Amino acid sequence: MLDCVVIGAGPGGLVSTKELLERGFSDVLCLEKSSSIGGVFANSYDELELTSSAVFSMFSDFWIGDGNAHKFWSKSEVIQYWTDYAKHFDIFQKIRFGANVTSVNQNEDGSWKIQIADEADIICKHLVLAVGNNNEPRLPEWTTKLTSVEYIHAKNYKNPDNLIGKRVLIVGGGESASDIALEVSKVAKQCWVSLRRSTGWVTPRIRGKQAADIATHRGAWMLPRSYGAKLSKLIIKSDKAANDPTLDALVDLNERVTEKHGIWGTYGTKTIALPEAMAKYGCKIIGEIDVVENGGHDLKSSCGAELADVDAIIFCTGYKTYIPFLPKHLREIDARRLYKHIFLPSLGDRIAWVGLARPAFGSQFPIMEMQARYCSHVFSNELKLPDPESMDKTTKQDAHNYNDQFEHSATSIPSLVDYFIYMNSVARIIGCTPPIYRYLLTRPGIWLKLIYGPMQGTQFRLRGRGAKTDTALAIIKKIPVSTFNHVVKAGLIGRLKFALPLPRRANPK
Ligand SMILES: Cc1cc2nc3c(=O)[nH]c(=O)nc-3n(C[C@H](O)[C@H](O)[C@H](O)COP(=O)(O)OP(=O)(O)OC[C@H]3O[C@@H](n4cnc5c(N)ncnc54)[C@H](O)[C@@H]3O)c2cc1C
Numbered sequence: 001m002l003d004c005v006v007i008g009a010g011p012g013g014l015v016s017t018k019e020l021l022e023r024g025f026s027d028v029l030c031l032e033k034s035s036s037i038g039g040v041f042a043n044s045y046d047e048l049e050l051t052s053s054a055v056f057s058m059f060s061d062f063w064i065g066d067g068n069a070h071k072f073w074s075k076s077e078v079i080q081y082w083t084d085y086a087k088h089f090d091i092f093q094k095i096r097f098g099a100n101v102t103s104v105n106q107n108e109d110g111s112w113k114i115q116i117a118d119e120a121d122i123i124c125k126h127l128v129l130a131v132g133n134n135n136e137p138r139l140p141e142w143t144t145k146l147t148s149v150e151y152i153h154a155k156n157y158k159n160p161d162n163l164i165g166k167r168v169l170i171v172g173g174g175e176s177a178s179d180i181a182l183e184v185s186k187v188a189k190q191c192w193v194s195l196r197r198s199t200g201w202v203t204p205r206i207r208g209k210q211a212a213d214i215a216t217h218r219g220a221w222m223l224p225r226s227y228g229a230k231l232s233k234l235i236i237k238s239d240k241a242a243n244d245p246t247l248d249a250l251v252d253l254n255e256r257v258t259e260k261h262g263i264w265g266t267y268g269t270k271t272i273a274l275p276e277a278m279a280k281y282g283c284k285i286i287g288e289i290d291v292v293e294n295g296g297h298d299l300k301s302s303c304g305a306e307l308a309d310v311d312a313i314i315f316c317t318g319y320k321t322y323i324p325f326l327p328k329h330l331r332e333i334d335a336r337r338l339y340k341h342i343f344l345p346s347l348g349d350r351i352a353w354v355g356l357a358r359p360a361f362g363s364q365f366p367i368m369e370m371q372a373r374y375c376s377h378v379f380s381n382e383l384k385l386p387d388p389e390s391m392d393k394t395t396k397q398d399a400h401n402y403n404d405q406f407e408h409s410a411t412s413i414p415s416l417v418d419y420f421i422y423m424n425s426v427a428r429i430i431g432c433t434p435p436i437y438r439y440l441l442t443r444p445g446i447w448l449k450l451i452y453g454p455m456q457g458t459q460f461r462l463r464g465r466g467a468k469t470d471t472a473l474a475i476i477k478k479i480p481v482s483t484f485n486h487v488v489k490a491g492l493i494g495r496l497k498f499a500l501p502l503p504r505r506a507n508p509k
Contacts, residue, residue, distance in 0.1 A: 001111055003027040004379060005124040007104075009095050010039020012355040012368040013130035014082055015059055018089045019369070019376040020128075022466070029124075030091070031116065033100035037086060038079040040134045046159045047183065048075045051175050051270040052363035053211030053454070055479055059085060059369050060457030061468050069480050070211040103325050110350050115325075126379045129323060130354045130368075133415060136322040139315055140171070140289075148295025151313040160184045167309055168192075169299065171289065172316030173199035173253075175269050180314055182273035185281035193274065194301060196288045197408060198256035200360075201232070201263045204272035207485065213270060214454045214482045216362045218436075220491035221420040221455065225264045225405055227494045232262030234493070238486035249275035253285075259407050266409050267416060268361040318413070321356065335415040336399040340426055342371050345391035349378045360406070362419030366457035370426045373466050377430060382465065398425075420455060432464035446473065452481040452488065 003025045006016045009032035017030045036042060050057055055069040057078070062085045064071075073081065086092050103115040104127065114122040137153035154176040164187045170177050173195045185191040204212050220231065236254055239247045250272060259265030277283035287303030299307040323331055333353065335341045341357035343349070352375040357367050377383040385391060402417065403410045410416060427433045439447040450459055458479070461472035482488050 002029055002122060002124040004029075004126045004128065005112070005114060005122060006030040006128040006130055007101050007114075008032060008039065008130035008132060009037045009097070010041075010130060010132050010355075011082060011365055012039070012132065012372070013128070014086055014091055015365075015369045016128045016130050016354050016372040016375065017091050017094050018085075019372040019466075020379065021089065021091070021094065023376040023380040023382070025376075025380065028094050029122065030095040031099040031101055031114070031122075032095055032097050035097050036079075037082055037095070038075075039132055041075040041078055044075060045154075045157050045176075045180070045183075048179070049073070049205075050078060051205060052365070053205070053213050054081075055211065056213045056216070056363045056454045056456045057365045058456065058458075059365065060461045061471050061475075062088060063475055063478070066478065069478070070206070070209065072205050072211070101325050105327055106347075106350070112350070126349065126375075127351045128354055128372075128375060129326075129351065131323055132355055133321055133358070134319045136320040137315070138318045138320050140317060142289065142292050143315070145292040146296035146313065148297055149310055149313055151296070151315065154180060154314060154316040155319075157314055160187050163188050163312060165189050166311040167307075169194060169289075169307060169310055169313045170316060171313065172318070173269065173274070174267070174316060174318070175271055177316035178202075178269055178271045178274035178277075180316060181283055182277040182281070184314070185277040185283040191277065191281070191283045192286050192305070192307060193277075193283060194286050194289050195256070198258075198266065199253045199274060200267040200269040200409070201257055202250050202253045202269045202272065202275065204250075205270060208483065210480065210483060211454075213362065214480060215485070215487040216419065216454055217482055217491075218420075218451045218455055219482070220487050220494070221361075223491065223494040224498060225261050225418070227497070228261035228264030230262075230497075231264070231487075231490050231494065232257065234490040235263065235486060245279040246272060246275045249278040252278075259409075261405060264360075264418070265405060265407055266360065267358075267406075267413060270361070321414070336402070337395065339385070339391040339395050340371075340374070340398070340429070341415065341417065341422075342374060343378075343385060343391065345388040345395065348388070349385055352378075356415045357417045357422055358413060358415040359417055359419035359422065360409075362423075362455070367417075367419065367422060369457050370423055370430075370460065373432075374426055374430055377465055383430070423455065423460070427460050427464075430460075430465050432460045432462075432466060434459045434462045446476055448481055449476050449479055453479045 006013050020028045050073045054064045054071045058064045100117045105113050112127045160183045167190045168184050168188045169192050170181050171194045239251050286305040287301040291300035335356040342352050354371045458472050458475045461468045
């Protein structure tokens, strides 16, 4: 029997395998059905550029190379980074490629029996599921009426080559929808984007010369979420003042966010592609489609728009959580039933889901690393999970908090979490929150980076379980801090409003 099996060698599987190796498990196997690493990025659209910057997306203990802090990786560049990471931490020796897991069942003693196509079964004590949450496209019911137009899900979109001169509808307003809308608008005769509510909170990848996600720093994000409405107004005011047609379109989209916590009550769409498509290429925003006629050629939306002679539809409508090889009761697991979006209370430390917490802002990669660190400490018995009742109670409270914070988005994206709150809460369990106070007194230069640099994974390597203090300090010194911009100023206004000393707000519940 193996100690641990990790299913999937996307970024979540790589970092899980690496953390288990670092905890001393030599008996680890990572099963990957394809022939390479990269996960969704190996097959996504041609011009994909990450929406989180390299410095935010990096794993905590493996630097991205000097001069790359404000870079946004292409898919080949991010796969190269993970390849270098896997080589550096000797992960490849543990991956079995071409291993398609077809079923997983639990034995009476709690261990797992894993069936792989054309291979002998494998038994393991602990199982990590790192198969991603972008496998099973979610499509609206009205696709059954689309008998005369071409339609695809974003999962299968590669480029707009076959849409030149056509009339194209894009359904959905997240990051893929935005990037695809810009590509399509540049070549199509007409492009519309249909939104149910909003596009989430739109923010550019780059502001000035800096990666905009540096603004996901403690200086602003440690404030109470009730400040989100005021923060949103200050950001909108600053964007309006720029008098730029693309930023005006961005403001139009952000003014659709009606949630009580504004920017902090919804998900982030960290690309300015859709505003650019609207301002420069005539892309039109319409409401939800409620009438489908002529096999999909003619459509009407809830805002009264009538679309005639539509040629093609691209659905950017997200994904269902569905893991087909699991026992039936676990296939469609609701992330909000998992303790810290990782452990099912009734199954304890036997099985962990890595990758089922999608951050509203920030990046999913540091989250997956934090989850992998937690699992590895639990599997190695350095940390004990709370008893099932306590886990259930905490899980319900977390779900309640997220439902309250994110309102509609909490149900439309059941894995949605607040990056800042989530990272701090798991870090507290692991015991690796950064000693902010200490650095304020002893190393103010590092303190400044911790407060006004991006809150990425390296901050959580400074102390506690899994600490790599020297490596972390060397990396943090290279991490940029934000310019004195509108978000920093809004954070300072918020601090005055709440009159709370910095360190006390470092780890809000
Ligand atoms: C288009 C797109 C862009 C994104 N951009 C960003 C971004 O810029 N920043 C960010 O933070 N997040 C981003 N995300 C979100 C998230 O970070 C990615 O989805 C990330 O790839 C998730 O990693 P993962 O390892 O959990 O899953 P995946 O990348 O999906 O990897 C899962 C792996 O499991 C394997 N697998 C599945 N089933 C089996 C099986 N039965 N047997 C064996 N192996 C199996 C798959 O082949 C795959 O290699 C993006 C997501 C998408 C879809």
